[in-house]
Amino acid sequence: MKKIILGCLGVTLLLSSCVSSKKYANLEAKQKETQDLLNSATVKLNTCLANTSRMQTLEEQNAFLKANNQELINNMGNLTTLTSKGAANLEKSLESLREKDLTIRKLNDAITRRDSVNLSLVQSLKGVLGNLDDEDIEISVEKGVVFVSISDKLLFSSGSYNVTSKAKEVLGKVAKVVNNKPDFEFMVEGHTDTVPYKSNAVIKDNWDLSVKRATSVVRILQNEFGVDPKRMTAAGRSEYIPVSATDKAKNRRTRIVVLPKIDQFYSMIEEGMKDPKIN
Incomplete structure (x- = not known):
């Protein structure tokens, strides 16, 4: 009987031992599976945290950009x-x-035209007066103005303002040129030396003498050679603009100053403005 009881107890213990080992194995397997899941979840969580950090960095960079x-x-x-x-x-x-630049070109063009006209005037004057002694007549151009200087010994007797017959021949040639240049005005200037003039009932001093000589020339040009009086001016300069400090004879002269009309000069500029090359 004892043997039978001991045998039953042994079988029971054996069976109990087998069941416990199997459950343990199962539990161990589940624990491993759970651990694997936990490890996997941890990796994913770390990955998410890393991505979240990168996203924050990218957002900051995006905001900065x-x-x-x-x-x-x-x-x-x-x-x-x-x-x-x-x-x-x-x-x-x-x-x-x-x-x-346009203004400068217009002015240069007008000056060039004026110089061309002056050159033509000088050539015309020299053409008609070229056979005269250079000491008696001098033609020059200064600062765009033409000057015809005629010595008094050719025009007048000493101390007189009456034009000589020889001088009228010269003035007639000058008148021929200026009459062909209607776009010019001119001034006749009387000049004397420094020798005081002996006054009389008509002439008081060198001022009077220089003016009377200028008006005598203007009258000849107007009355005998048909020069338009509106184009002429008579002026006396007395002794105060000498051309020589030693030769008084050179200072006694009558000078014809040929001037382009101011409106004519501006007309040259206006014509230049119409030039297609300028416009």
């Missing part, structure tokens, strides 16, 4: 404004330079 981009846009706007103003100022400067 947006701010820089806006600043660049603002700067571009300012630069565009400055560039527009600079271009406008540059255009104004260029326009001013073009206007100045």
Whole structure:
């Protein structure tokens, strides 16, 4: 009987031992599976945390780039404004330079024309007066003005303002030239030396003598050679504009100053403005 009881107890213990080992194995397997899941979840969590950190970094970088981009846009706007103003100022400067250049070209063209006309006038005068002694008549151009200087010994007797017959021949040739140049005006200037004039009922001093000689020449040109009196001016310069400090005879002279009309000179400029090459 004892043997039977002991046998049953042994079988029971054996069976109990087998069941416990199997459950343990199962539990151990589940624990391993759970640990694997936990490890996998941990890896995924770390990955998510890392991605979240990178996202935050990217968002910060994106915000920084947006701010820089806006600043660049603002700067571009300012630069565009400055560039527009600079271009406008540059255009104004260029326009001013073009206007100045145009004005200079017009003036140069007018001066060139005036010089050409003066050269033609000088050639005409020398052509008609070329057979006379250079000591008696001198033709020159100074600062765009033509001067015809005639010595008093050719025009007048000493101390007189009456024009000689020989002088009338010379004045007639001068009148022929100036009559062919209606766009010019001229002034007749009387000049004396420093010797005091002995006054009389008509002439008081060298001022009077220089003026009387100028008016005598103007009357001859008007009355005998048909020069338009509106184109002439008579003036006396007395002794105060000498051409020589030693030779008084050279200072006694009558000078015809040929001047282009001011309106004619401006007409030259206006004509230059119409030049297609300038416009």
